[in-house]
Amino acid sequence: MQAIADMPIEIARHVRVLLCDIDDTLTNEGRLPACAYAALERLTQAGIAVVPITGRPAGWCDMIARLWPVAGVVGENGAFYFAYNENARRMRRVFAIEDSQRTLDREKLQKIRARVLAEVSGAAVSADQLYREADLAIDFSEDVPLLPVAHIDRIKRIFEEEGAVAKISSIHVNGWYGAYDKLTMARRFAAEILDLDIDRDRDRVVFVGDSPNDAPMFGFFPHACGVANVLQFRGRIEAEPAYVTVREGGHGFVEVADRILDARGGRDAA
Structure with a gap:
């Protein structure tokens, strides 16, 4: 794992989609720090589609899709995705299993x-x-x-x-029960909501995570990032991220966001 500061500028500049876990990736000790939420908003305002990919339940994901500055959310480790259309005021709910x-x-x-x-x-x-x-x-x-x-x-x-x-x-x-995971539903979300083929364009996607259940994402995306607390799982994780932050949780997530936004011409004032 390389330091996030070593992610090449040309790679960071071409990121168009940022996928991220929630618990201990966006949060610190169970809380969502303001800086992490602000980073989600800054990324979205910069034209980057942000999609939480989480093990959290459908109830949480309905709220996240409606209220957070995100393009949608994949929940329960790939069981579904929810995407809220603000103009139509309609939630799209797609499940892997009927x-x-x-x-x-x-x-x-x-x-x-x-x-x-x-x-x-x-x-x-x-x-x-x-x-x-x-x-x-x-x-x-x-x-x-x-x-x-x-x-x-x-x-x-x-x-x-x-x-x-x-x-x-x-x-x-x-x-x-079912043959799905975070990656399979992220692929479907990207195709159906973002009109993006992540198999072809994985270089334009960054995933940020922290734990063993993120291994399929770490292994698939060549520029995947781990927040610093991922280091505690060395030896117990099937695939490691390419980059790792200095700080843990949401504060580490901000490091990733800043690297991407700086490469695109600087952060906003937030």
Whole structure:
């Protein structure tokens, strides 16, 4: 991983889309700092399409798509995307799996829920589970004391033993049924909302993340960036970002935004 300051100006100048995780990428200790939100707005005002790609639930994503200065949001690790058309005052909601199958999958996830709570001491169902459409989120650090790595890995194995996909974020283990992830839905969002082929034009896209569930994005985008806290996952992440910031979380995200905006002719006064 190279320092974000070493991202070549010609690469930063040609960025047209910025994809980013939310928890511990835009946030610091669970809070969204004003500087990170301002960076989203500055990027959008500069003509860069900003799209959060998150493990957070549909309920959160509806609000983000409506209220944040973003082009849309991919949620629940790729289960769907939401994009709000301000002129039409209409939300576009696209899911990877049809409604009837999601209902069946949620029933299967209940078995996993029971196993995790019975077999992993200290784990809890995430507080935002009620607002989810497609996955089960197990909390290992957000609203419970941080669990040992062995416990976190055990949660992931339980999902996999039951035939589900499982990914570890900085706060949750998320599991679901279906052949999708952050990258597959980001590809679909780019094609259908941004009219962009990310396989052809991946050099014009930067992804910013912080944890193991961002590995598909880190591995796909050649100019992916990690905020500094990604370094804690060295050795436990399948693919690393090309660049890393000095600071953690939202403050690190601002470093990425500044590098891109400076390359385009300077930041605004914000």
